[in-house]
Amino acid sequence: MSTTATGGELADVVSCAEAGGWSPRVVRWPRHSLVVVAPHADGARFSGMAGVARVVGSPGPHFLAARDFRPGSTVVDVGGHVVGAGTFTVIAGPCAVESREQLAAVVPVVASAGAVLMRGGAFKPRSSPYSFQGLGVEGLRLMAEQRRLTGLPIVTEVLRPEDVGLVAEYADMLQIGTRNMQNFPLLQEVGRCGRPVLLKRGMSATVQEWLLAAEYVLVHGNPNVVLCERGIRTFEPSSRFTLDLTAVPVVKRMSHLPVIVDPSHAAGQAYVVAPMTLAAAAVGADGVMIDVHSDPENALCDGGQAVTPPEFKQLMVDLARVLAATRRAVT
Ligand code: PEP
Ligand code: MN
Numbered sequence: 362m363s364t365t366a367t368g369g370e371l372a373d374v375v376s377c378a379e380a381g382g383w384s385p386r387v388v389r390w391p392r393h394s395l396v397v398v399a400p401h402a403d404g405a406r407f408s409g410m411a412g413v414a415r416v417v418g419s420p421g422p423h424f425l426a427a428r429d430f431r432p433g434s435t436v437v438d439v440g441g442h443v444v445g446a447g448t449f450t451v452i453a454g455p456c457a458v459e460s461r462e463q464l465a466a467v468v469p470v471v472a473s474a475g476a477v478l479m480r481g482g483a484f485k486p487r488s489s490p491y492s493f494q495g496l497g498v499e500g501l502r503l504m505a506e507q508r509r510l511t512g513l514p515i516v517t518e519v520l521r522p523e524d525v526g527l528v529a530e531y532a533d534m535l536q537i538g539t540r541n542m543q544n545f546p547l548l549q550e551v552g553r554c555g556r557p558v559l560l561k562r563g564m565s566a567t568v569q570e571w572l573l574a575a576e577y578v579l580v581h582g583n584p585n586v587v588l589c590e591r592g593i594r595t596f597e598p599s600s601r602f603t604l605d606l607t608a609v610p611v612v613k614r615m616s617h618l619p620v621i622v623d624p625s626h627a628a629g630q631a632y633v634v635a636p637m638t639l640a641a642a643a644v645g646a647d648g649v650m651i652d653v654h655s656d657p658e659n660a661l662c663d664g665g666q667a668v669t670p671p672e673f674k675q676l677m678v679d680l681a682r683v684l685a686a687t688r689r690a691v692t
Contacts, residue, residue: 552581
């Protein structure tokens with residue numbers, strides 16, 4: 362619907378869809394409403410109706426995430442920083458927030474090297490119940506302190522639907538981890554939360570399942586979704602996961618949503634992170650998310666894949682050269 366459509370005009374479109382035998386769904390985005398009439402409604406009957414801005418068809422099962430829906434590509438504002446639109450976003454920080462000192466040893470350094478968003482897990486989805494589970498709210502507070510000091514907005518994971526409100530009080534972007542990509546109640550809740558969402562690909566999810574997970578967030582009222590490829594399970598054990606860089610151009614053709622890459626969680630080993638970061642830039646990703654720790658050997662989570670602050674600085678220098686070749690810059 363157009364941004365000036367009235368409630369009556371919206372109701373007329375809904376009635377028209379119902380009269381055609383479809384079950385329309387009204388989606389309220391911050392600037393305007395949408396009426397999703399699935400599956401395969403005859404769009405022609407809606408064009409020309411008062412308040413209708415555009416009628417968009419979709420050849421696939423996802424409508425709002427489909428490229429046809431927004432040919433110009435989505436741009437997501439994260440705490441004043443723009444993701445998408447030809448920019449290249451670098452998100453960096455520790456896998457898990459461990460202490461004030463640990464964050465202080467990493468966040469200011471990555472900020473001065475060019476990272477524009479900070480990452481850090483306060484609520485950690487650990488495979489083993491005996492592993493460090495994160496500092497919880499205290500971790501969020503410590504990140505907020507670093508945001509005040511460095512200006513970097515916060516990207517952090519939320520694990521449970523009932524924590525979305527709490528995490529959204531501190532975070533500028535809510536991360537949905539690979540293990541939760543198909544946690545539908547969680548997707549619905551972040552759809553309603555008003556904060557941008559970083560949606561990681563499930564480690565065993567197809568591209569279509571990933572886009573349908575994004576569709577859940579979009580249809581529950583949140584247009585600000587960034588996708589993150591983080592590696593998938595294959596038969597190959599020499600890296601933690603297999604980074605599916607093919608998915609970047611594939612998803613960009615299928616969807617208007619920005620796509621970033623997490624080489625750290627895919628690699629599982631620090632020496633693989635730099636080459637895969639450069640590769641992500643070369644294949645057209647909209648950014649990367651990188652684990653950085655000043656003492657990887659003693660990290661409480663995922664130390665093996667963390668690069669050190671000096672390694673990160675060198676990586677940023679090399680990255681600028683690859684981006685220049687693709688006529689982009691770290692922004
Ligand atoms: C993370 O980024 O901290 C994380 C747990 O990643 P993933 O969900 O991709 O494993
Ligand atoms: Mn991790």
